[in-house]
Amino acid sequence: MKTWRNASLAVTAAALLALTTACGQGEGDVSPRGQAVGNAAPAEGGYGSDGGYGAGSAGAGAGASKAAGQLAAWDSSELGKVLTDSEGFTLYRFDKDSAEPPKSNCDGDCAKAWPPVPAEEATAAAGTGAEVIGRVTRADGTEQLTVGGWPVYRYAEDSSPGEAKGQGVGGTWFAAAPDGKKATPDADGAADGTRAGTSGLSVRQDPELGEIVVDKRGMTVYRFKKDSAWPMKSACTGACLKKWPVVAPVSRNDVEGVTTKGFVTFDRPDGIRQQSIDCWPVYTFSGDEKPGDTNGQGVGGTWYAVTPDAKLAGSPK
Numbered sequence: 001m002k003t004w005r006n007a008s009l010a011v012t013a014a015a016l017l018a019l020t021t022a023c024g025q026g027e028g029d030v031s032p033r034g035q036a037v038g039n040a041a042p043a044e045g046g047y048g049s050d051g052g053y054g055a056g057s058a059g060a061g062a063g064a065s066k067a068a069g070q071l072a073a074w075d076s077s078e079l080g081k082v083l084t085d086s087e088g089f090t091l092y093r094f095d096k097d098s099a100e101p102p103k104s105n106c107d108g109d110c111a112k113a114w115p116p117v118p119a120e121e122a123t124a125a126a127g128t129g130a131e132v133i134g135r136v137t138r139a140d141g142t143e144q145l146t147v148g149g150w151p152v153y154r155y156a157e158d159s160s161p162g163e164a165k166g167q168g169v170g171g172t173w174f175a176a177a178p179d180g181k182k183a184t185p186d187a188d189g190a191a192d193g194t195r196a197g198t199s200g201l202s203v204r205q206d207p208e209l210g211e212i213v214v215d216k217r218g219m220t221v222y223r224f225k226k227d228s229a230w231p232m233k234s235a236c237t238g239a240c241l242k243k244w245p246v247v248a249p250v251s252r253n254d255v256e257g258v259t260t261k262g263f264v265t266f267d268r269p270d271g272i273r274q275q276s277i278d279c280w281p282v283y284t285f286s287g288d289e290k291p292g293d294t295n296g297q298g299v300g301g302t303w304y305a306v307t308p309d310a311k312l313a314g315s316p317k
Helices: 001-022 107-114
Strands: 072-076 080-085 092-094 135-139 143-147 173-175 201-204 210-215 222-224 265-267 273-277 302-307
Touching: none
Parallel strands: none
Antiparallel strands: 072 080, 092 173, 135 143, 201 210, 222 302, 265 273
C-alpha cells in the first residue's frame, strides 16, 4: 500500500510540474493538456482539380456538424474582415449557391470537403444585425446556416483557427465577410479611423484605460474576475459565451507588445480551445461593435479589459 501511495504521489507531482511549466513560465505554446497552439502544417492534397470541391478530406479540424455559436471576424491583411465560427475557423460561401432565395448546391462529395454549418445556435458577429442570420433547408432535409442569405460552410482542410486554405478554390469558393458578402480588403481600416491590430494580439492606447490588449480585428480583449489562473478555469459557460466569445488560439509569433508568460491554450470542458495570457482565459465582448469600443469594461463588476501584462485595466483596488 505504501509503495502504491508513493507511486501515486510521484505521478501527481510530475503532472503538477508539467502544468506549472506550461502555465506560469511561458515555455512554449503548449496547453495544459499538451496541445500545440498555432497553425498546423498545410494539409497535403491538390485544390481545384475535382470540379472545385477541394481535396475532400472530411476528417480534418473544421468538423462536419458542429454548431457555429457566436460568429466573429478577424482582420486579414490579404482578405479583409473574414467571418469565423466561435472557435476561429473560417466560414466560406459558394458561387454556385444563391442568396435570393437561399439555396445550397453543395451535396454529396462536395459536402464532405465543405461541411455545411448547422443552422442552430448561431449568433451574428459583432457589428452586424441579427437579421443577417438565417437558415435554408438542404436537399437532405437538414437546416444550414445562412449569412446575408448565403449558405455558409467550413473547409475540411482548415485544421486550425485562422486558416483560410479554401480561399479561391476552384474559382468558386471564397471566405465570407460578416455580412455574408465575399471578404475583401479594406485599405482604409475601420470607419472611425481606428485600424485593427496587425498581430493576433497587440496593444492599443486607450484614452481612459491606458494600454490594453486587442485581438487581430482591433477588438478589446477582456478577463473575467470569476475565472482562475491556477488551476486554469473558466466560469463563463453556456449563454455567457454568446456575450463573451473566447479568444481563439494565437501563435506566439503573432503577438506584439503582450506578455507571453503563461501564453498557453486552455482546452475548455465544452471542447472549445481558448487563448490565455499569464494563464488567464481571455475573451472579447459581443457588445463591442468596432475597434476602439470598450463597452464590456466593468460589466457586472467582473469584466475588465486586459493590460499587456495580463492585469485588469481600471479595476477597483
